[in-house]
Amino acid sequence: MPLAQIFLNALLLTMLYALVSSGLTLVLGIARIVNFAHGALYMLGGYIVYYVFQEAGLPFVAALVLAVLGMGLFGIFLDKLLFRRLTGQFFAAVIVCLGLVFLIEGGAAMIFTEKQQSLPSFVSGTVHIFGATLGTERIVVIVAGAIVMLGLFYFINRTKPGAAMRAMAQDSEAAALQGIDFNYTSALAMGIGCGLAGFAGGILAPVYGVVDPYMGQAIMFKAILVITLGGFGSVPGAFIAALLIGLVESFGSWYIGQWVSAVLFGIVIVLLLVRPRGILGVEYIMRH
Amino acid sequence: MRMKVTFGLFFLALLVSGPILRNEPYWMHVVIICIYSSILAMSWLLILRIGHLSLAHAAFMGIGGISSALLVMEAGLSFWLALPLAGLIAAVIALVLGFPILRVKGIYFLIITFAFNELIVIVIRNWKFLGGYVGLIDVPRPDAIGGIDFSSKVHYYYLILFLMAVTVIVLYRIYSSRIGRIFTSIGEDEDLAQSVGINVQRYKLLAFAIGCFFAGLTGSFVVHYLNFSGAELFITWQSLNIQIYAIVGGMGYGIGGPIVGAFFLTLLTQFLDIPIKAQPLVYAAILILVIFFLRGGLITLPQKVSAGIARLSKLWVRGPNHGTA
Numbered sequence: 302m303p304l305a306q307i308f309l310n311a312l313l314l315t316m317l318y319a320l321v322s323s324g325l326t327l328v329l330g331i332a333r334i335v336n337f338a339h340g341a342l343y344m345l346g347g348y349i350v351y352y353v354f355q356e357a358g359l360p361f362v363a364a365l366v367l368a369v370l371g372m373g374l375f376g377i378f379l380d381k382l383l384f385r386r387l388t389g390q391f392f393a394a395v396i397v398c399l400g401l402v403f404l405i406e407g408g409a410a411m412i413f414t415e416k417q418q419s420l421p422s423f424v425s426g427t428v429h430i431f432g433a434t435l436g437t438e439r440i441v442v443i444v445a446g447a448i449v450m451l452g453l454f455y456f457i458n459r460t461k462p463g464a465a466m467r468a469m470a471q472d473s474e475a476a477a478l479q480g481i482d483f484n485y486t487s488a489l490a491m492g493i494g495c496g497l498a499g500f501a502g503g504i505l506a507p508v509y510g511v512v513d514p515y516m517g518q519a520i521m522f523k524a525i526l527v528i529t530l531g532g533f534g535s536v537p538g539a540f541i542a543a544l545l546i547g548l549v550e551s552f553g554s555w556y557i558g559q560w561v562s563a564v565l566f567g568i569v570i571v572l573l574l575v576r577p578r579g580i581l582g583v584e585y586i587m588r589h
Numbered sequence: 590m591r592m593k594v595t596f597g598l599f600f601l602a603l604l605v606s607g608p609i610l611r612n613e614p615y616w617m618h619v620v621i622i623c624i625y626s627s628i629l630a631m632s633w634l635l636i637l638r639i640g641h642l643s644l645a646h647a648a649f650m651g652i653g654g655i656s657s658a659l660l661v662m663e664a665g666l667s668f669w670l671a672l673p674l675a676g677l678i679a680a681v682i683a684l685v686l687g688f689p690i691l692r693v694k695g696i697y698f699l700i701i702t703f704a705f706n707e708l709i710v711i712v713i714r715n716w717k718f719l720g721g722y723v724g725l726i727d728v729p730r731p732d733a734i735g736g737i738d739f740s741s742k743v744h745y746y747y748l749i750l751f752l753m754a755v756t757v758i759v760l761y762r763i764y765s766s767r768i769g770r771i772f773t774s775i776g777e778d779e780d781l782a783q784s785v786g787i788n789v790q791r792y793k794l795l796a797f798a799i800g801c802f803f804a805g806l807t808g809s810f811v812v813h814y815l816n817f818s819g820a821e822l823f824i825t826w827q828s829l830n831i832q833i834y835a836i837v838g839g840m841g842y843g844i845g846g847p848i849v850g851a852f853f854l855t856l857l858t859q860f861l862d863i864p865i866k867a868q869p870l871v872y873a874a875i876l877i878l879v880i881f882f883l884r885g886g887l888i889t890l891p892q893k894v895s896a897g898i899a900r901l902s903k904l905w906v907r908g909p910n911h912g913t914a
Contacts, residue, residue, distance in 0.1 A: 335696060335700075383877075386881070391695055391696070392642055392695070393880050393884075395642065395696075395699060396642075396832065396836060396876065396880060397876075397877055397880055399829055399832075400829075400833075400872075400873040400874075400876040400877045400880075401873070401877070402873075403826070403829070403869035403870065403872070403873035404869075404870055404873040404874055404877065406869065406870075407866075407867060407868075407869045407870025407871075407873065408870055410866055410870075411866065411867060411870065415866065522704075522707060525700055525703070525704075526704075529700060559711075559715050560711075560715060562707075562711050563708055563711045563712060563715070566704045566705075566707050566708040566711065567708065569700065569701070569704040570690075570701050570704050570705060570708070573690075573693060573697045573700060573701050574689050574690065574692075574693065574701070577693065577697050
């Protein structure tokens, strides 16, 4: 029965988008930069898992952990090297991020070759739920994704570092006056945000079965759509938006196939014109 | 100022005499790319001048290109009519699109134009009439006029050179006029401009339409030059490419900067024999370096170098006390 199938597929997409977008929106709230290169980090996470799990034969969990740590550290590195020097310079930051995408993808294409590499799933077999048949790994991803998102919510809302991040996103000067360490919190946010991207890439690579240097691009478009719908800087907003977009995309591609992407892009455009702050965001104030 | 004009004329003379000095198709092809890239970069910069970073420039090039191809192939129009029409169609769509989207602020405008470019590419790919995944093949050459039948690259070369000259003249007139100053003031501080009575929305629409007009024009040239029109020509990466030319060349100089950037980067790719696959990487690396170390762009390099030399020579001549002793 297709309905259950479509719905479960939507859940998978939701997790994917939620993981990637919450990282993106977290970075946005703190560094005030839309990191267009976030999709590239997702891609690198996938490649790390490919090399560690498929090529080196290490256990999948180890590969995943490496992907998360690797991308987290890379994100912090990017922040210190580039983003920190571009605070307040909106156009320059955007251009640098866009350039980074092609730098990272180009580098990956050269090092890993442009060919798609295939990798097997980390667990075999299928599962039957509500009349739908899914590969087991998809259920694992949905559950794992949900756990990670819950962990993220808990971290942001119930812990001190999380509160620090929320404070910084709201008003970084006031936060600094309260004694919140700007550098530490910033690095933490970048690390977590980019680590999430790495996690998403790593856990989804075996599900989709292939990695290629440009797989981050498609994700990036959707991620931008999601954070716009959810509201810049809002993690719960990103999750709700991811759910909505996942549902639209899953049902949409069943009924109208390829055109669903066009519909989604049309939605972004209309959304930005009508209610740019999204569902749960506050009006994005650009500091010059 | 005199330096600029002399240098410009010298460069123009070089370009005009190019095919005569070296009548070799490959080289002409490279310079043709340089020339139409610089038109795209210049027209893009005009939109940046009013404070909006557009990622949709390649899409407008596509709109112009496909319109031109269809007008010639389906409606039987002459290329010479289709060319300006392509520009106009692009400009009209820019006006229609610009009306709602020019009101929004930087980041939102950016994302909208990004989404628009993606949307156009998807529409092209999914609609057979516009080319589909394969694209439109056998797009005819421009109709012959006089003895020129466009069987040789030389003909295309002079056509695009002519178009570039038109673009340069139009932009030069704009930038040195009151309208140009209004554009700049809108770009620097929209609210302030509005407060002195400038109809910001109208001037923004004008700049956006003019910029997209030239993009459409170039699109028409490109598809009739390549005899092909495919979505790959108009993807968002191309929009970024255009930006890179303008920024690396120099954002502050509306005409010189993009030309310097387009020529430098395209010729660099040729001379260093950079493989197509590595090109985005190299361009992106150069872009990031320029943003961090030479924000004004390559066109400011001579200035910076001579200023640096002046400072060094002062130190050298006057000694450690810097002339104060």
